Amino acid sequence: MSEPVIAVTELTRRFGNKTALAGVSLSLARGAVYGLVGANGAGKTTLIRHLLGLLHAEAGAVRVFGLDPVQDPVAVLSRIGYLSEENDLPGWMRLDELLRYTRAFFPAWDDAYAEELRGAFGLDPAAKIRTLSKGEKARAGLLVALAHRPELLILDEPSSGLDPIARRDILGAVIRTIAHEGRTVLFSSHLLDEVEEVADHVTMISHGRVVLSGSLDDIKAAHTVDGRTPTLNEIFVATVGAT
Amino acid sequence: MKLVIVARGHAVVYDSDETFALAVMGPITATFTYCLAVFTYGLSGDIAGRPSMYPRRLFTLPVSTAVLAGWPMLHGTIAVALLWAATRAFVLWPSGVAVPVLWPAIAAAALLAWTQALTWMPYGLPGVRVILAVLWLGTIQSIVLLGLRYDTSESLMLAIIAPQIPLAYLAARLAVALARRGVVPDWRGAFTWMARLAPVRTARGQFASPARAQAWLEWRRHGWTLPALVGILLPCELALLFATGDTPTLVWIILFGVLLTPPFMAAFVAATVRKPDLDGQGGGEHYGLPPFLATRPLSNRALIAAKLEMSFWSTAVTWALVLVAIPVALRLTDTWPIVLERWHRTIALMGEARASVLTLLIVAGFMVSTWKQLVQTLFIGMTGRVWIVRTSLILTLVLVSVIGPLLDWVAGNGAVRAALWDAAPTVLAVLAALKLSAAVWVAVRLYHSRLLRDRTLVIGAALWCGAVLALAAVLSWWIASEFFPRYLFVLVAILAIPLVRLSAAPLALAWNRHR
Numbered sequence: 118m119s120e121p122v123i124a125v126t127e128l129t130r131r132f133g134n135k136t137a138l139a140g141v142s143l144s145l146a147r148g149a150v151y152g153l154v155g156a157n158g159a160g161k162t163t164l165i166r167h168l169l170g171l172l173h174a175e176a177g178a179v180r181v182f183g184l185d186p187v188q189d190p191v192a193v194l195s196r197i198g199y200l201s202e203e204n205d206l207p208g209w210m211r212l213d214e215l216l217r218y219t220r221a222f223f224p225a226w227d228d229a230y231a232e233e234l235r236g237a238f239g240l241d242p243a244a245k246i247r248t249l250s251k252g253e254k255a256r257a258g259l260l261v262a263l264a265h266r267p268e269l270l271i272l273d274e275p276s277s278g279l280d281p282i283a284r285r286d287i288l289g290a291v292i293r294t295i296a297h298e299g300r301t302v303l304f305s306s307h308l309l310d311e312v313e314e315v316a317d318h319v320t321m322i323s324h325g326r327v328v329l330s331g332s333l334d335d336i337k338a339a340h341t342v343d344g345r346t347p348t349l350n351e352i353f354v355a356t357v358g359a360t
Numbered sequence: 361m362k363l364v365i366v367a368r369g370h371a372v373v374y375d376s377d378e379t380f381a382l383a384v385m386g387p388i389t390a391t392f393t394y395c396l397a398v399f400t401y402g403l404s405g406d407i408a409g410r411p412s413m414y415p416r417r418l419f420t421l422p423v424s425t426a427v428l429a430g431w432p433m434l435h436g437t438i439a440v441a442l443l444w445a446a447t448r449a450f451v452l453w454p455s456g457v458a459v460p461v462l463w464p465a466i467a468a469a470a471l472l473a474w475t476q477a478l479t480w481m482p483y484g485l486p487g488v489r490v491i492l493a494v495l496w497l498g499t500i501q502s503i504v505l506l507g508l509r510y511d512t513s514e515s516l517m518l519a520i521i522a523p524q525i526p527l528a529y530l531a532a533r534l535a536v537a538l539a540r541r542g543v544v545p546d547w548r549g550a551f552t553w554m555a556r557l558a559p560v561r562t563a564r565g566q567f568a569s570p571a572r573a574q575a576w577l578e579w580r581r582h583g584w585t586l587p588a589l590v591g592i593l594l595p596c597e598l599a600l601l602f603a604t605g606d607t608p609t610l611v612w613i614i615l616f617g618v619l620l621t622p623p624f625m626a627a628f629v630a631a632t633v634r635k636p637d638l639d640g641q642g643g644g645e646h647y648g649l650p651p652f653l654a655t656r657p658l659s660n661r662a663l664i665a666a667k668l669e670m671s672f673w674s675t676a677v678t679w680a681l682v683l684v685a686i687p688v689a690l691r692l693t694d695t696w697p698i699v700l701e702r703w704h705r706t707i708a709l710m711g712e713a714r715a716s717v718l719t720l721l722i723v724a725g726f727m728v729s730t731w732k733q734l735v736q737t738l739f740i741g742m743t744g745r746v747w748i749v750r751t752s753l754i755l756t757l758v759l760v761s762v763i764g765p766l767l768d769w770v771a772g773n774g775a776v777r778a779a780l781w782d783a784a785p786t787v788l789a790v791l792a793a794l795k796l797s798a799a800v801w802v803a804v805r806l807y808h809s810r811l812l813r814d815r816t817l818v819i820g821a822a823l824w825c826g827a828v829l830a831l832a833a834v835l836s837w838w839i840a841s842e843f844f845p846r847y848l849f850v851l852v853a854i855l856a857i858p859l860v861r862l863s864a865a866p867l868a869l870a871w872n873r874h875r
Contacts (some may be wrong), residue, residue: 171654173874187874188810195657205650209548209580220566221573222657 120183122147122269122301123168128177130163130325137163139325140177145303145318147268150296152316152333153305154353160325161305162202165273168303169199181269195223198267200258202274208247212240212257216264223265231264255279263291270295272304276311284311313349323357384451390761391443396472397757399436400479407479407490407631410546412539414480419540429536433476433529437469444468463517467504470521471497473528481535484547487589490628495596500524571662578670582633586734587677589625594681597621598689608698615699618686619726622678626733629674633667633734634741636872648744649873660811660869664738668862671734679727717838732858739864744872788851798860802867811866820863828853 123145130138138160145151155161166172167179170186170193179186186193206215212235220226235242238256249257255275262270276284292302292315306312312319319336321329329336333349340352401415418428444465453459478493507517567573600614636649653663690696706715740752770776803821806812831853836846
């Protein structure tokens with residue numbers, strides 16, 4: 118069996134008196150779409166920040182591609198595409214400058230693919246980032262996260278800036294494409310119907326703990342009652358409500 | 361200061377009016393500066409940035425813009441007026457001194473009100489706030505000084521100064537109204553032609569490496585700020601040469617002021633350079649590394665190197681401007697002969713070689729000082745901790761407040777001067793030992809955290825040692841006197857060449873990037 122893309126072991130993190138993550142363990146295999154779900158403040162973004170090396174593990178271990186992202190940020194980050202919830206692209210850059218700047222960091226950058234995505238997202242290369250709408254900024258962020266065909270795509274609440282049509286047409290299509298190419302996607306969301314639509318595996322976090330994790334089919338099968346398969350929303354309410 | 365530290369247990373005697381004035385003005389100035397920082401919200405803002413420094417969180421309060429601008433101004437002006445009232449009431453003024461009653465309070469209030477208006481105003485270019493503040497507040501202070509010089513009556517001073525406060529209020533109200541609507545004018549488009557001259561610009565195609573791309577980003581963010589600020593101030597300063605006539609002292613004072621401008625302005629620009637945000641829109645509370653930068657597949661060392669490179673080129677462009685502008689101005693104002701005459705006298709005094717080295721050392725000293733000002737506080741901003749930034753700011757203010765009275769005390773006390781002179785080698789040796797110990801600690805941390813490669817550490821240490829020895833050799837050759845043993849020059853060089861704060865920057869960034 119190949120080495121997992123992400124291996125998190127007993128990860129614990131506290132911010133002052135608040136425990137953000139309490140003994141989280143997680144293993145993500147190559148070539149699947151993982152949905153990370155949880156209420157606001159559950160610990161999704163904290164976990165993602167550990168994977169990117171933006172937080173160091175106070176207790177436990179984090180390995181991405183078998184490497185510690187804090188010790189080897191360049192080796193890890195050059196293989197990851199990341200769309201931040203904050204979407205903090207530099208407002209003063211034009212889109213073409215952003216693409217030119219970003220491609221310098223990724224040897225695998227694919228100009229043709231970047232141009233294809235730019236066209237599909239309807240983005241003007243001469244437009245300054247600050248003049249873009251929230252949805253357009255999210256698309257620009259997605260573009261630079263995808264154009265180097267990353268081995269691991271991490272999307273932190275990617276839908277927060279996208280309208281429903283963009284979510285369905287762009288995000289869903291992109292995520293499926295990435296997964297079909299044998300790469301891995303981890304995306305966090307609190308929009309459970311969206312996760313249900315694209316994820317193969319789901320991990321639910323509540324109060325810093327993993328309360329449910331497994332393939333979507335297995336989770337649904339386990340919660341089927343009297344032949345009725347519940348939605349992920351119902352499973353979430355039943356599971357998180359019980360914790 | 362003098363009562364508490366220097367002359368504890370002794371009667372305090374001031375030898376001159378100037379010394380007395382300094383002793384009174386030291387604490388007042390420090391307190392006034394603190395009031396400026398507090399009532400302008402300046403402790404948590406980016407003074408060289410374009411956006412208003414008024415805290416955005418207050419814009420959502422259900423109050424009018426007049427209230428947002430008016431109340432801090434009212435509180436501030438009352439506070440500084442009370443500061444003067446307390447000073448006037450409690451200081452034991454020498455007999456026969458006519459201490460004004462009201463106008464210093466009104467002048468302090470006007471200065472504070474204008475500082476508020478200028479800091480809350482959004483600007484179209486980075487650094488314009490600093491320039492306007494220096495020019496406008498300097499003008500108000502000049503008016504006050506002229507009034508003092510010509511012994512103007514209190515009522516006339518009040519008539520001149522008091523109208524400044526309502527004017528400042530109107531300006532502040534406009535500033536807050538603009539900021540509340542999110543207006544940040546952008547005049548940078550008018551300077552895009554300058555980008556073509558950028559030292560770190562690249563071909564339109566692609567960057568040669570991630571490091572080049574990062575250097576480009578840093579240049580676009582901060583590169584032109586210092587040259588633009590100095591470029592705006594230079595003509596104003598050099599124009600004064602027209603007014604000097606044939607007075608050599610004034611010419612030299614103006615030239616000294618011009619040479620001092622880049623390092624002086626660099627200290628303000630450094631506040632922006634050390635902030636890791638991308639747009640200058642984050643306000644003072646955002647020292648954390650934005651995810652966009654933190655997730656660049658680039659080492660902490662490379663991120664810092666890009667800032668150092670940008671600062672180097674920014675300094676080079678600034679000094680190119682200064683070194684071109686000075687001869688042109690001297691020629692246009694016919695003050696060139698004054699400089700030449702001093703040059704010939706210096707050559708006659710110490711020989712051509714030593715005079716040339718002295719000139720080069722002075723200019724190089726100003727240049728290095730400019731770069732040093734830009735980068736020496738990087739390690740503070742890179743920590744990403746607001747409490748560290750604020751503490752360093754407060755410590756700086758305290759130091760600035762204390763240094764004046766201390767120097768005055770040393771200058772006026774022969775025994776202390778002699779003791780300091782005797783102890784100078786020991787003091788320098790202790791300071792050098794402290795610096796080297798700190799450097800070793802930083803180097804060990806860098807080594808263990810693998811932030812710098814062994815080779816980089818060794819090369820860096822070798823270059824630093826080379827610079828120290830070179831400076832010590834030049835000083836030793838230039839000063840060559842039996843009064844100064846050679847090891848003194850080595851100690852001075854060790855203290856002068858930047859080391860600890862620069863090498864601590866990657867550590868600070870790592871602490872910020874991997875929290």
